Amino acid sequence: xxxxxxxxxxxxxxxxxxxxxxxxxxxxxxxxxxxxxxxxxxxxxxxxxxxxxxxxxxxxxxxxxxxxxxxxxxxxxxxxxxxxxxxxxxxxxxxxxxxxxxxxxxxxxxxxxxxxxxxxxxxxxxxxxxxxxxxxxxxxxxxxxxxxxxxxxxxxxxxxxxxxxxxxxxxxxxxxxxxxxxxxxxxxxxxxxxxxxxxxxxxxxxxxxxxxxxxxxxxxxxxxxxxxxxxxxxxxxxxxxxxxxx
Numbered sequence: 001x002x003x004x005x006x007x008x009x010x011x012x013x014x015x016x017x018x019x020x021x022x023x024x025x026x027x028x029x030x031x032x033x034x035x036x037x038x039x040x041x042x043x044x045x046x047x048x049x050x051x052x053x054x055x056x057x058x059x060x061x062x063x064x065x066x067x068x069x070x071x072x073x074x075x076x077x078x079x080x081x082x083x084x085x086x087x088x089x090x091x092x093x094x095x096x097x098x099x100x101x102x103x104x105x106x107x108x109x110x111x112x113x114x115x116x117x118x119x120x121x122x123x124x125x126x127x128x129x130x131x132x133x134x135x136x137x138x139x140x141x142x143x144x145x146x147x148x149x150x151x152x153x154x155x156x157x158x159x160x161x162x163x164x165x166x167x168x169x170x171x172x173x174x175x176x177x178x179x180x181x182x183x184x185x186x187x188x189x190x191x192x193x194x195x196x197x198x199x200x201x202x203x204x205x206x207x208x209x210x211x212x213x214x215x216x217x218x219x220x221x222x223x224x225x226x227x228x229x230x231x232x233x234x235x236x237x238x239x240x241x242x243x244x245x246x
Contacts, residue, residue, distance in 0.1 A: 016041075050077030066159070070148040072097050074112060075122040083111035096143050099128075103135035140219040149215050154207040160217060161201045162191060169193040174202040175218040178209050185209045 019034055026034065073079060073094045084091065086106045091099040101108065108130050115125040128138070152158070160174055172191045177184055187209055189202035 046078055068148075070144070071122060072142050074126060075115070075124055078112065078124065080110070080112040083109050085109050096145060098141045100137075100139040100141060101135050102137060103133060105132075105134060107131040107133070138221050142217045142219070144215040144217075152206060152215070156206045158204045158206060158215075159201050160204075160219075162199065162219060164198045165196055166193075166198070167196065169196055170198060170221045172198050173218075173220045175220065176202075176204040176209065176215070177217070178206075178215055 016038075019038075023031055023034055073096050079093050087099065087101075087108045087110050088106065089101055089103070091110065093099070099110065108128060111127045111129075112124050113127055115122040126140075158176065160176075162172065162174070164170075164172065171193050173188055174191060175186055175188045177186045187204055189204070191198050191200045191202060
């Protein structure tokens with residue numbers, strides 16, 4: 001019953017406000033216990049909020065002409081409590097998203113700030129700061145989970161919408177990889193930078209790509225000169241959506 005749930009919620013809020021009010025007089029042991037309990041509660045609440053956001057995303061009408069939408073986990077829920085410093089060449093954020101680079105010395109700092117309205121509804125973005133990028137590429141790899149690719153076939157067009165900003169203008173390449181058995185089909189689309197922003201959509205016609213197995217995407221930028229420099233990137237990958245060909 002909604003009224004009972006609301007009443008219980010008011011009791012929980014009142015309890016934690018009372019705990020906060022009395023902590024100044026608590027013993028160190030009591031303060032440690034309260035801190036542990038509050039952290040556990042915060043993690044549980046964050047998990048529930050992420051699940052609720054994902055459900056609302058699924059409940060929203062898909063983009064015009066599409067029959068579904070999906071947003072990668074790091075753009076819908078918190079996966080980083082603190083920034084990651086000197087990220088390794090393979091950095092796994094969750095089961096769906098990984099970052100790859102080939103820097104000899106990693107000076108990359110990865111954080112997950114709340115997203116701005118420009119990111120088309122994503123809850124979080126990813127910010128990558130580089131102080132002397134000496135590699136040749138940087139990739140964001142996204143694997144579509146079974147629920148996102150269920151029912152996809154040659155009648156579908158898969159669209160990836162992307163919104164990014166960088167201190168140095170960067171063209172981006174979006175590659176769709178489609179697995180079927182031991183074979184791998186791929187297609188690549190280029191998103192050209194407009195000043196310091198790269199915004200747009202890459203469409204992939206699945207009728208021209210064989211197989212109906214695992215699907216993953218790479219969003220990649222290349223440093224052709226591979227020279228050092230300060231390069232701040234804010235990648236905010238929005239929805240992947242699919243629509244049927246007419």
